Amino acid sequence: MFKKIEHIGIAVKSASASVELFSKLFNSQPYKTETVESENVNTIFFQLGPNKIELLEATSPESAITKFIEKKGEGIHHIAYDVENIIDEMKRLKQEGFVFINNEPKHGADNKLIAFMHPKSTNGVLIELCQEIK
Numbered sequence: 001m002f003k004k005i006e007h008i009g010i011a012v013k014s015a016s017a018s019v020e021l022f023s024k025l026f027n028s029q030p031y032k033t034e035t036v037e038s039e040n041v042n043t044i045f046f047q048l049g050p051n052k053i054e055l056l057e058a059t060s061p062e063s064a065i066t067k068f069i070e071k072k073g074e075g076i077h078h079i080a081y082d083v084e085n086i087i088d089e090m091k092r093l094k095q096e097g098f099v100f101i102n103n104e105p106k107h108g109a110d111n112k113l114i115a116f117m118h119p120k121s122t123n124g125v126l127i128e129l130c131q132e133i134k
């Protein structure tokens with residue numbers, strides 16, 4: 001079951017410049033920064049009431065964020081949905097013909113199991129499923 005939008009991911013060139021910008025915009029500071037080595041990204045999270053914004057900065061030229069910014073520039077990168085059970089949801093969506101970038105859930109930022117769906121099967125929107133690790 002899809003429960004809610006968990007966060008919106010925004011690709012940025014410079015975490016420090018963007019933290020300054022978004023801190024001014026939201027008039028609040030990020031609650032968490034975390035490097036995800038396996039994804040070659042630094043992540044910075046802002047909490048706005050029930051909603052979260054994740055800034056993503058590449059830590060390597062190999063990062064998907066580097067490639068995204070080269071192609072499309074900075075901006076909205078993905079929408080993440082909180083799901084009840086990521087294994088069940090991936091199974092259901094594969095049966096419906098959706099394509100996943102990673103076939104098994106993996107550990108993402110902010111204490112989550114995550115899986116990305118290929119945007120070619122979702123109208124060009126990169127979708128992240130996430131389930132909180134309890």
Ligand code: ZN
Binds near residue numbers: 007009054078128
């Ligand atoms: Zn995300």
